Amino acid sequence: MQRKFFSAIAALTISSTLSLYAFADTTPEDAADYRSAVMTSLRGHIGAASMIARGLVENDGHLLGHAQGLANGANELSRVFPKGSNVGESEALPLIWEEPEAFAEAIANLQEATAAFVTAAESGDEEAIGAAFRNVGMSCRGCHDRFRVQQ
């Protein structure tokens, strides 16, 4: 239920234009750069979390910070794809705005997966952490595969 609600909000945001940012004189380029910065922060958290999940770095509690960073970033994703922001260095595919509901669903998946990862990180249970992290990764991959320019 909660997920349906979130993805409905996200779909609305994605199909709305830049007006969301207009009060701050945000240009389409700014919106694209901001999105890219949010993505970079996600990438940093996931890179660090993966090393802990793989057992290469010991988890002395700091995994939780990365998990929360991922969850916060995932929540923000709903608002960083305003219509008209596919400019500059943006690697977004037009499909995002052509199929806002499918895209919102993909973001809702990530939000669910990152929330579950926070829960796993809080529990400290290695197996749960590994499985939850894997789901976060699958969610990133699924979305990039479908909605991002092929690299």
Next chain:
Amino acid sequence: MGAAAMMAALSAFAADDIVERGRYLTYAGGCISCHTEDVEDAIPLAGGRAMETPFGTFYSPNLTPDMKSGIGGWSDDDFVDAFWEGVSPDGKHYFPAFPYTSYTGASRDDLLAIKAYLFSLEPVPKETADHDLAWYMSSRIAAGAWKAVNFEPARFEPDPSQDEQWNRGAYLVRHLGHCGECHTPRNAIGVSQADTEMAGSTFGEEKIPNITTHRIDGIGRWSASDIEYFLDIGMLPDGDFTGSSMVDVIEDNTSKLTRDDRLAIASYLKSLPPRESAED
């Protein structure tokens, strides 16, 4: 886990059930990505995927044991010869879109396990389209001529100077997994160049990465764990996630392997000399 433990795990597997082992090797051989149509709800391994190449469009055949449209009538030797020699049961030459140039190194045991698995599937009556090829490739004689010049059937021989993990990796990368089919550049007539093994290539619109140990052009800065993890879930060492045709390979092949097999692949890749990417 060490190489010895890995081999023990594999042989325990082997003794169990040839069909189960064949299923695993079917993943390792990357059969599913090409032999499954690229549509929603496609039946795995029933063929029909269009593969666009500079030489025309190939349509992958049906690998289910249907007697008429599939491989239900094939003998063990028919099956092995397809991989080792690149010939069909009625003696026709395959085009190297079927990567027998890599598969020729596969062991008979492994191939027959794959066959046992394929024969355990539900037969699916499904004819696939004829290949749609450039005029100079549009006959099996062209395939035969290409083979006569460019193909040497040979089994994989373990290198005794390397450990078991490396040898397992070499077998998976060079032969069963046929990684070089995309990652090794080809010359104008489509022959992979041994001295540029894994130095990257271009496939249609897509740039296939250099996966040698070159620190700038390749993946020389990746650890074995980074490679293993990438092959498992698709994460690049910087935390980014690939969204390329490698996603299919990860889904239908490398993520289904044991961690030890992925580490074996990493061990082999880490041993390749650094090579610069070719200029476009």
